[in-house]
Amino acid sequence: MTKIKASQGHPYARIMGVGGYRPTRVVPNEVILETIDSSDEWIRSRSGIATRHWASDEETVAAMSVEAAGKAIADAGITPEQVGAVIVSTVSHFKQTPAIATEIADKIGAGKPAAFDISAGCAGFGYGLTLAKGMVVEGSAEYVLVIGVERLSDLTDLHDRATAFLFGDGAGAVIVGPAKEPRIGPTVWGSEGDKAETIKQTEAWDVYRNGGAPAKYPAITQEGQAVFRWAVFEMAKVAQQALDAAGITADDLDVFIPHQANERIIDSMVKTLKLPEHVTVARDVRTTGNTSAASIPLAMERLLATGEAKSGDTALVIGFGAGLVYAATVVTLP
Secondary structure, three states: OOOOOOOOOOOEEEEEEEEEEOOOEEEEHHHHOOOOOOOHHHHHHHHOOOEEEEOOOOOOHHHHHHHHHHHHHHHHOOOHHHOOEEEEEOOOOOOOOOOHHHHHHHHOOOOOOEEEEEOOHHHHHHHHHHHHHHHHHHOOOOOEEEEEEEEHHHHOOOOOOOOOOOEOEEEEEEEEEEEOOOOEOOOEEEEOHHHHHHEEEOOOHHHHHHHOOOOOOOOEEEOHHHHHHHHHHHHHHHHHHHHHHHOOOHHHOOEEEEOOOOHHHHHHHHHHHOOOOOOEEOOOHHHHOEOHHHHHHHHHHHHHHHOOOOOOOEEEEEEEEOOOEEEEEEEEOO
16 A cells, blocks of 8 residues: 655644724614614614624625735734635625635735635634644644635615624634644534524525526525524533533633624523633624624634733634534634
């Protein structure tokens, strides 16, 4: 049997830098109330959301990603040419091919890195982070750019009282590179396809085939109560498994960065996990809304920028959403 030479990677990987981009337009609940029968008080009590950002025509998936990527690269102290791979998690880039990652790689001046998109909904950042860690350790790339980006305003039914107020736009990015000690813990991830109908796109893109068109543009819908119960009870278990896999307890945490879907879900997870009062909890959902794959890196970037979290802090991150899919891990903040 012929021997195959193994690549030489690094013993461990870490998040080296983080960057984010939020669209210029800030949309308060009052705008949402123009199309649904509700109130600002009801929206805040149900979700914690007061405002969200919606992208302009110029703030495309690629444009927002390039802005976030540039900040992450600068924060990591590397050059674009050193990026060996670009992973983009998104559900709102509407071309099946080519991958938007290739366009982003070119626009940031990365040369000829590996570049591809993944679709893992609100767990997409965790999936991308895990793939990037594997690349660095295996040796196929020394520095990997991971981007979570969404223009969910394009997939929002503004007349759907259950979801019209939830979604926002934005991009978050991190650079993953070599480390001498473990800085990204084992990932606890998975899927529950039997619950796929609880969060879904109303129509498949092939409804447009042969000139056909749906009555309304496809949008994201969800069974709110079912998703809430699943997130609160099942994802708290996954979060605990991630702590166990990393060999730490809730007392060892400095920061908790869950997917920014709903503040009630966040509060319930904090209670179920029995997080100590000293743990800083990300609540970016209040002003950014649910940005799916972008929510965790955007929340991470804001915590570091405001000083609520600091470099070297130990953070538990968990994403969960359509699929239903999930991914949780413990990381050291850059």
